[in-house]
Amino acid sequence: MIGAARRxxxxxxAPASRxxxxxxxxxxxxxxxxxNRLAMxxxxxxxxxxxxxxxxxxxxxxxxxxxxxxxxxRLLPPSAEHLMxxxxxxxxxxSRIVHGSRITLMVVALVAVIATPxxxxxxxxxxxxxxxxxxxxxxxxxxxxxxxxxxxxxxxxAALGPGIENAIIAIAITSWPPYARLARAETLTIRDTDHIAxxxxxxxxxxxxxxxxxxxxxxxxxxxxxxxxxxxxxxxxAGLGFLGLGAQPPQPEWGAMIAAGRGYIIDxxxxxxxxxxxxxVVSLGFNLLGDGLRDILDPKART
Amino acid sequence: MNISRRTLLASSVAAAALLxxxxxxxxxxxxxxxxxxxxxxxISLDPAEVFEFTxxxxxxxTYDGLVGYDVDDVxxxxxxxxxxxxVSEDGKTFTFTMKPDLQFASGNPITAADPVFSFVxxxxxxxxxxxxxxxxxxxxxxxxxxxxQTGDMTFEFEMDQAYAPTLVLYCLTATVGFIxxxxxVLEHEADGDFGYEWLKTNYAGSGPFVIRxxxxxxxxxxxxxxxxxxxxxALERSIYRxxxxxxxxxxxxxxxxxxxxxxLSPQDIQALRGADGIxxxxxxxxxxxxxxxxxxxxxxxHPKVREAMKYLVxxxxxxxxxxxxxxxxxxxxLPKGFLGVLEETPYSLDVDKAKALLEExxxxxxxxxxxxxxxxxxxxxxxxxxQQTMARAGITIEIIPGDGQQxxxxxxxxxxxxxxxxxGPDYQDPHTNADTFARNPDNSDDASAKPLAWRxxxxxxxxxxxxxxxxxxxxxxxxxxxxxxxxxxxxxVSPFVIMFQEIEVxxxxxxxxxxxxxxxxxxxxxxxxxxx
Numbered sequence: 013m014i015g016a017a018r019r020x021x022x023x024x025x026a027p028a029s030r031x032x033x034x035x036x037x038x039x040x041x042x043x044x045x046x047x048n049r050l051a052m053x054x055x056x057x058x059x060x061x062x063x064x065x066x067x068x069x070x071x072x073x074x075x076x077x078x079x080x081x082x083x084x085x086r087l088l089p090p091s092a093e094h095l096m097x098x099x100x101x102x103x104x105x106x107s108r109i110v111h112g113s114r115i116t117l118m119v120v121a122l123v124a125v126i127a128t129p130x131x132x133x134x135x136x137x138x139x140x141x142x143x144x145x146x147x148x149x150x151x152x153x154x155x156x157x158x159x160x161x162x163x164x165x166x167x168x169x170a171a172l173g174p175g176i177e178n179a180i181i182a183i184a185i186t187s188w189p190p191y192a193r194l195a196r197a198e199t200l201t202i203r204d205t206d207h208i209a210x211x212x213x214x215x216x217x218x219x220x221x222x223x224x225x226x227x228x229x230x231x232x233x234x235x236x237x238x239x240x241x242x243x244x245x246x247x248x249x250a251g252l253g254f255l256g257l258g259a260q261p262p263q264p265e266w267g268a269m270i271a272a273g274r275g276y277i278i279d280x281x282x283x284x285x286x287x288x289x290x291x292x293v294v295s296l297g298f299n300l301l302g303d304g305l306r307d308i309l310d311p312k313a314r315t
Numbered sequence: 316m317n318i319s320r321r322t323l324l325a326s327s328v329a330a331a332a333l334l335x336x337x338x339x340x341x342x343x344x345x346x347x348x349x350x351x352x353x354x355x356x357x358i359s360l361d362p363a364e365v366f367e368f369t370x371x372x373x374x375x376x377t378y379d380g381l382v383g384y385d386v387d388d389v390x391x392x393x394x395x396x397x398x399x400x401x402v403s404e405d406g407k408t409f410t411f412t413m414k415p416d417l418q419f420a421s422g423n424p425i426t427a428a429d430p431v432f433s434f435v436x437x438x439x440x441x442x443x444x445x446x447x448x449x450x451x452x453x454x455x456x457x458x459x460x461x462x463x464q465t466g467d468m469t470f471e472f473e474m475d476q477a478y479a480p481t482l483v484l485y486c487l488t489a490t491v492g493f494i495x496x497x498x499x500v501l502e503h504e505a506d507g508d509f510g511y512e513w514l515k516t517n518y519a520g521s522g523p524f525v526i527r528x529x530x531x532x533x534x535x536x537x538x539x540x541x542x543x544x545x546x547x548x549a550l551e552r553s554i555y556r557x558x559x560x561x562x563x564x565x566x567x568x569x570x571x572x573x574x575x576x577x578x579l580s581p582q583d584i585q586a587l588r589g590a591d592g593i594x595x596x597x598x599x600x601x602x603x604x605x606x607x608x609x610x611x612x613x614x615x616x617h618p619k620v621r622e623a624m625k626y627l628v629x630x631x632x633x634x635x636x637x638x639x640x641x642x643x644x645x646x647x648x649l650p651k652g653f654l655g656v657l658e659e660t661p662y663s664l665d666v667d668k669a670k671a672l673l674e675e676x677x678x679x680x681x682x683x684x685x686x687x688x689x690x691x692x693x694x695x696x697x698x699x700x701x702q703q704t705m706a707r708a709g710i711t712i713e714i715i716p717g718d719g720q721q722x723x724x725x726x727x728x729x730x731x732x733x734x735x736x737x738x739g740p741d742y743q744d745p746h747t748n749a750d751t752f753a754r755n756p757d758n759s760d761d762a763s764a765k766p767l768a769w770r771x772x773x774x775x776x777x778x779x780x781x782x783x784x785x786x787x788x789x790x791x792x793x794x795x796x797x798x799x800x801x802x803x804x805x806x807x808v809s810p811f812v813i814m815f816q817e818i819e820v821x822x823x824x825x826x827x828x829x830x831x832x833x834x835x836x837x838x839x840x841x842x843x844x845x846x847x
Contacts, residue, residue, distance in 0.1 A: 078703055082632040087582075100637065101699050174716070256690055256716045261699050275561050275692045279582055 044308045051304020057297025065113045072107035076264045079103035087280045097282040099273065101262070105286050108264035112287070115265045116294060119180055119249040120242050126184035128238055131191025136226050138192070139199025140218065150196065156189040161244070162251055169257040176265065179258040183248050187241060191234050198230040232309040240302035243295035250291050266291050342571045345846055346551035348827070351558040351567060352577035353691055355532050356719030361514040362433070362493040364442040367719070368602075368739060368836045369555070371490050373535060375837030376553070378493035378520035381411060381430055382484050386833035386840075389652075389743040392484050396425060396494055396521070406477030413468040417544040419496040419521045425544075427470040432497040434462050434472075436509045443727070444491040446764045447741055450750065451478060451486075478786060479794075485742035490837050495519045523548045523842045532557050532718070549845045559691055568593060568822060574846065575823040575830065580692050581639035587822045595822050598832030601650040602739040602817040603748075604642060604697065606686075608810035610772040612732045614684060615810065619676035625662045625812050626669040627705045634815060637696040642815035647802040648752040650816050652834060654791065655745045655798030661806065669708045681709020684732040687725055690716040697814075698735050729770050737817065738767065739836055745798050749782045753805050771810050778804070 023040070027033035045051055064071060074094075079085065079102030086102040088094055096105040138149040156164070168182035202208060203226065211221055252258035253267025261268065266287040273284030343349045356367040365374055381397040384390070394400070398414040417425040437445050438458040452475025453461055461473040474483070486492060496519040503513035510519075518526040521544065524537040535555040539548055556573065558564050561580035565587060568576045579587070587593050608615040608624065615621065630644045647657040673679060688698040695716065702712045712733065717725070726734045740747040755768035755775050762769055781801050788794040805811075819832055819839075829843040 078706060082629065082636040082700060086636050100696060101703065260716070261695070261714045262702060272695075275580055276582060278562055278565065279586060 041308050045304055048304045048307060050300045051307070054297045054300025054302075054304060057293060058301055061113055061117060061294055061297065064110055065117045068111050068114055072104075072110040074104035074107040076103065076108045076111035077262045087276065087283070089280075090282055096286040097280075099269070099283050100276060100280075103262075105269075105282065108269060109266070109287060109290050112264040112266050112269065112290070113294075115176060115259055115263065116246055116249070119176070119183070120245055120298075122180045123184045123187060123245050124238050124242070126180075127188040128191060128234060130184075131188040132195050132227060132230060132234060134188070135192035135195025135197075136199045136222050136230060139196035140203050140222055140226060146196075149192070153189045153192045156186065157193075159186075161186045162248055165248055165252060166255070166257065169252060174257045174260060176259040176263065179249060179252045182252070183245055186248075187245065190241070191237060194234055194237055195230045198233055199226055202226055202229050236302060236306040236309050239298060239305050242298035242302065246291060246295050246298070343574055343846075344552075346549075348550050348553045348575070348841055348844055348846070349556060349573045350554070350575040350577055350841075351556050351564040351573045353559040353719070354535060354555050354557045355559065356689075356723065357529065357531070357535070358720055358723070359515045360518065360526060360529060361442075361511065362490050362495060362520075363437045363440045363445070363509075363511070364515070365490050366442075366444045366741075367723075368737070369535075371739070371835070371837040372839045373526065373537070373555070374490045374493055374520075375522075376840060376842060377518065377522040377524045377526050377537060377540075378490070378495070379522050380489075380492045380494065381487050383488055384485075384743065386831060386838045389834060390481075392481070392488075396430070402480055406480075407474050409472040409474075409480075409483065410465070411470055411472065415468065417521065418542055419499065419519070420525045420540045420542050421496055421499045421519070422542050423496055423498045425494070425521060427464045427466065427468050429497045430494050431462055431464045431470050432500075433493070433495045435459060436495070436500075437491055438462075440509055440511055441763060443765065444489070444741065446750070446766070447486050447489050447491045447747075449764070451475065451483065476787065479744075479789065482744045482746055482786065485744040485747075488743070489741045491741070493520065496521070524553055548842050550841070553841055553844075561692055565822075568824065571824065574827050575821055577821050578691070579820065579822055581637070581641060584640055584820050584822065592825050593822055594825055595820060596830065596832060597818055597820050599651065599834070600739070600817040600819045600832075600836075601652065601743075601834050602737050602836075603645065603648065603650055603813060604735075604737050604815040604817065606701070606812040606814070607726070607731070607734040607736060607767060607771045608812070609729060609731050609733070609770075610774075610810055611729065612684060614678065614682045615732065617676045617678075618808065619672045620678065621808070621810050623669040623672035623676070623708065624705070624710070626665040626672070627708055627710065628662070628701050628812060628814055629664040629704050630660070630814055631663065633697055633700050637700050638693060638815065640818065640820060641693065642817055644814070645816035646813050647806055648748045648811070648813060649745050649798060649802060650740065650748070653740070653743070653745050653748070655795035655802075657799050657802040657806070659803075659806070664704060666704070666707045673708060673710075679709075681711065683711040683713065685713045685715050686733040686735055687722045687731045688714050688716050688735055689719050689722045691719075694735055694737075701735070726770055727765065729772055734770075741835075743834065745794075746782075746786050749785065749798060749801060752809070752811060753801055754779045754782045767811070773810050 022036045027036055082102050085098050087100060088098045090097045094104050099105055134149050138146040164186045165182040168185055169178050172178035208221060208225060211225060249258055250267030253265040254271040259265030259268050269287035270284045276283045352369060354369045357370045359365055360370060362374055362378055365371060379395050381395060382392055383395045384392045396413060396417060397411045400409050400411045402409055413425060413427050419425060434448060435458050437448050438453045439455045464470045499519045500510035500514060503510045505512060516529055523540055523543050525540045527538050528536040534557060537553045539551050559578060561578060561583045564576035564579060565583040567573045569590060584595060588595055608621060610616040634642050634644050644660055646660045646662055649656045673681060686698055688694055698714055702714060705712050725731055751766040752768060754766055755773055756764060756779055758769060758772060758774040768775060785794055785797040788797060826847045828845050828847060831840040833839055
């Protein structure tokens, strides 16, 4: 009964307060989202990843950095004792993958936190002000877009020096341009609308309009795009790790783990395969989640 | 109509052939030897500068020295380009006579002017390996008077002291003593550089093969020397391909795309031992694996810390697992097979002892240092195993991977904390390793000689004097004892954690015969290789 009442309160056509309206809107989105099975799978994977990262110390049965005896515990196949086997340094691969989720999540989160605001700022400014501001900002964006992302990230890491922090910076530097493009396109459609004109007539400053009225409207499509890009970010980070430019040994970064395992791939398949599966599952999870979010957040696609 | 039908027929036949092609059994050409190796350490092909494993082997097959030795019995020294030599009564001057009627690959005749030019060039250019010759008292200022041509085919080699004659001759067998073609090199001289810029990537020798092409991190191509003065080799061409991954080498070898795999991991060697059509060849090498601890680092310069680190490597386990079959435990700077070798191995993994030593040193909680690591699987594997055992005593090691050139360049500029490396003796006399591990005549940043002790900023006037005394000792037994003495002290106090001696293992296709694995890399020879 209580559930039904709350549901009615959320779904009412005439909300009594702003809060009720906002919550009601969120609830509708959630209902739309939860109808999409694949999106729910994606959400599940991402939540599992987050949980794994938070509780890594509890979940992982062994130390991810310190292996067992080189003579006794090296390159063991998957078993009940070592769920995913052990690697060439006698370390438990499952424990390394669990701890590696922290690195993966950190990369994804930091890149999103760094690249999204830059992209939004550049894109909204270019779209709102137009003219030479637009030209300058968009040409800079074009310069970045002119290079393949991995190649540009490689160049930045080579210049900054190998390491996970530098890899994050390099990926962030190379991933903002699409968000800027997107935000600019959205801003162009928004800036001439009546409500923006009304605020401008009331004397609001450009900064206030951009921050308070343009950015929120761009946000949903940018979020969708960022979520869809997460898989790419993970792959780029893994690629840098594979090439020895990302996380350094003995950090359990998944790409670096694959690189270490490729020397053993013929006789000890699990060393490279397990982190490969991890990368695959997580990338798939973010892609499914992104797809689901696009379906509900993009007003043009909604039917 | 007719024409188009014929074209159609032809193209379908071609398409069928193309489709079939991948099914055909791959094989290397019968007159070409293709070896897969990691050749990223090559920085030059100039005998005056080469000091690296791969490049040494290449020069060993393409250049000749004055003298050489039998790889099965290194005491048997004989002339190569030199016909004979005499030592003066005071023991300071060698007079060499060249063999008549020999010629370089370019067709230029070999006369006494060529060795004189080659040695003067080495001393004046003064690159890393120059000390092998300059230790006999040659300097850029006096070399033109002390190494002098006395006739068409004779020249004199005057040293500052009466060194043991075998030491001198062994030094001349090193790559730095190889003879370059004076006339050819001078054609390419620019601004008085003795053709240094040109010879970096070109060739001016007289060996069985000529170097045709070196593409960094890709391939080195050698061809039969058409003007070779000796018996011409059976092979038309010999190629090194840069394939650093062991698994890739193994697959290529099994598929017949290469003839010899040079850089195999232990597990791939094990797998290949029983494989059809493949055989494995081994040879004990003089090379030593060690850690160099830079004394410019405040932690590493503490004697207790140095000692503690020697207890933090699991020598036995690494030799039995990560490096199985490729190394044996060895903890002194002279490798087995050398005069005066010390076979004691006092160190093994002992974390408690190391912790106590670190506490005495004032670092009970350990510290953090970096380790420059060449990104080949063997070195990386060892580095990670060491990283784990060091961590047990609180020493955090950050591994900085790089290719051979990057890590070496940094090491030579002594900008590292710890360098994990491999050292191969330059010649077969014990002085070669004593000279680099236990001698550091000038520890200043702009020193002219830069031995390993210098690279690790280890200032050791007393040990340098001991090593110098051993060189002049004429009695072989006494000399051997002096080296053992030196190594015992070195083992205790040095900033070198000497770990292993290398066993070179290579796998080849059954039809490859007569590959020679010598004690040092410039003795590895494919001159006589045939493919049946």
